[in-house]
Amino acid sequence: MRLRTVWLYLLIILLAVVTLLVIFRDGEPPLDPAPPATVTDVPARTPTPPPARPDGPADWDIFTDAPLGTTFRRDRYTDPTKGGISGHVHDAQGRPAAGVMVEIIDAMVLGQPSQFFTTTKAHTDRNGYYAFMDLQPDRYYFLCGIERELLPVGAGELLVRDVVLPGSGKVSGDVVDAAGRHIFPAFVYLINAQVRLVTRTTETGRFQIAGAPPGAFQLFARADGFTPSARKDLQLEEAEDESGITLLLESGCVVSGVVRDGAGRGLPDVMVSTQPDAARLGTVSTQTDAAGLFELEGVPAGRVTLQVWAAGTYTRVGPTLEVVPDRPNTVEIVLAGTARLVVRVISSDGSDLPEDLHVVLRPRNAPRSRAAGAGPLRAQPDATGRCELTRLEAGTYQVQVETASRLYLPVTERSVELREDAGQEVAITLDRAASINGVIRNTDGSTARNFRVGLTIRESGGRVQRRSASSDADGRFVFDLLPAGIATLEINANGILPVKQDNLTVPAGADVPVTLTVDRGTQLEGRVTDEDGAPCPNVNVIARPYGDSSFRAVSQAITGPDGRY
Missing domain, CATH: 2.60.40.1120 (Carboxypeptidase-like, regulatory domain)
Structure with missing residues (x-):
């Protein structure tokens, strides 16, 4: 009897251990995982076309204003000279998403025109795990689902970035050639202006894309040696399973x-x-x-x-x-073209330049649209703010610098004349922008929402700017990207006394706090009638401060049906 009891206890313990292993293994990578297959779009021989960039239609610029990532965590990477990006992809129900392509692109490549972009892809395993290993320390644009952000990979760092897919819809089908043969490998893209879902066909030419939210999409396929497939328009409903789709790739x-x-x-x-x-x-x-x-x-x-x-x-x-x-x-x-241009960018206060800073060069008569023929040249300065532009044709060009940072004032476009076999140099200074962060309160200290604040700021050179902003639910308002100068803030609204704060000094690069108080003053009631004593509705009644003939700071009211205001 004792022996049976001992065997029973051993069996219970064994079952508990197996259960715990199953629970904690699901969704986690092995302790020392072999990196999932990573595909890099590079030429296989010289010369050989790299796979064309998996980008959306020309008006979908997926890399515009991608924010700096904040939702990752940093771990140590085994090689102190390199880095990596890894994580898990889950569906909207929290289950591991297998077979999803996660994409990155070297941020320096963004100096190239968009049609030459290529991405590096990692394929999630059955636990939804992906990894990009042995990356050079740099900034990388990260793309998966609705996630589009900039990840700064440092030496010896592994950035862990998890992703939740935006929906529960599925799209599946086959990719075939003109003879009906299945194509492997082929990449399949389900995209719109907000969502980008990518997968790879199996060896049988089948594909499945999961995690799609409801909405209108376009479906494409790409494979080496074939022309890109014509787009297929799809309208997906919530959790819809769209299957049986065939994408045809023609031999190019x-x-x-x-x-x-x-x-x-x-x-x-x-x-x-x-x-x-x-x-x-x-x-x-x-x-x-x-x-x-x-x-x-x-x-x-x-x-x-x-x-x-x-x-x-x-x-x-x-x-x-x-x-x-x-x-x-x-x-x-x-x-053709042998002209050369060197652009040097510095900040007026010696601070570091924005990481996303680009120099933009455009022939004066060229169209500004990216889709209209030859686009502008975008180049990223080095750590010292210098960039060199070569093989330029003679002519007049417009030089501009662009950044999404709101710490610096926008730079006025510069004109430069280039000549064959000659070089030019242009120096551009970024000035720190100031801001006014204000709050509007009532006389009892409560917040005053939806009040419009007028700003007039006079720069040291005499130039005047006028802007306006409205207070939010907390009574706060912001004026940013301001030059140094003397500012005046005003609030003129029905039912309150005029508010004015003038001679407000705004130093260069400063953040100026302001509190404005609105006072509803004294309430005046009355009635408007005609000479016979009949009420006069819809009459505008104005209360103007005595001695003020400007009619700018006035209170107004309109009489009702009984002539009262």
Whole structure:
């Protein structure tokens, strides 16, 4: 009997251990995980087109104003000279999401025109775990679902960034070629202006994208050597399962050629791409080899315009050619221009420059739209604020600096004249912006909401700015991006006495606190009648301070049906 009892206890303990292992293992990576397969969009041979960037239509700029990430935690990375990004992806119900593609892009690449972007992808395992290992210390744009942010990876740091998918909808189907054969690997994208969900086909050509919220989407597929699939428009409802979709990828044509400078020398490391097509996902792009040769695969048949770009210069619209299947399509591209421009950016107070600072160079007569042919040149200055722009054609250019930071005043666009075989240098100073942070209170100390505050600020040079802001539910209002000067704040509203605070000194870069008090004053009631004593409705009655003829600080009321106000 004792032996049976001992065996019974052992069995209970064994079952408890197994249960605990199952509970705590789910959703966690192994203690020393083998990194999930990470796919980097790079050429396989020279020259070979890297997979075209998985970007949305031209008017969906997924990298615009991406905020600096704040929802990650920092762990130690095994290599003190490198870093990593890892985490878990869960669905809206908190379950591990397997087979989801998480994307990152080196922030320095954003100096390139958008059609040349490529991303590095990591595929989540059955526990929803993903990892990017052995990254160079840098800033990386992080993309998954609705998450779009900037992650600063430091040496010896592993940033842990978890993701919750935005919905419960599913989309599934096949990716096939013209003969009906399944394509592996192919990347499938479900995107709109807010959501970006990516997956990879299985070896049987099947795909499934989970975690989609309700809304309108476009579905695309991409694979090496094939033209991008035409988009498929979808309207998903809450938790809808859209299945049985077939995406067709057509075998593309090959365009080969050479890029030369004005002297006929082949130019290496020049990016060549097709123009963005609103009906397809991204572009087909490649990079020239040491001799300036390139080969574009997967180009759609028909009339195609090429674009070219090299580091330190702006995008040029290249030749237009008629691409024909099953025959050589060759082209020669000449990048003229020998002018050079050096831009130096400093801050007036010696503080560090914003991390997202970019220098923007645009030919004066070029369109400002990114989708209209050759776009502006965007270059990121180095740690000293210097950047050099080369291979520029002679002419007049507009120079500007851009940052999402509200610590610095916007810089006025500068004009510069460039000449062939000559260099120019432009110095740009960023001035710290001031701000006024105010609160409006009633005479009893309670907050006063929805009051409009007028600001007039006179700069030291005599220039005057006028702006307005409204108090929020807590009575607070803010004027930011202000130059140094003398400010006046005013509140003029029906039912209160005029409020004015003038001669308010706003130093450069300062945060000036202000409290304004609104007083409802004395209430005056009356009645308006005609000469016969009949009430006069809808009459505007104005109470003007004695001796004030400006009619700016007045109280007003309108009589009711009985003539009372």
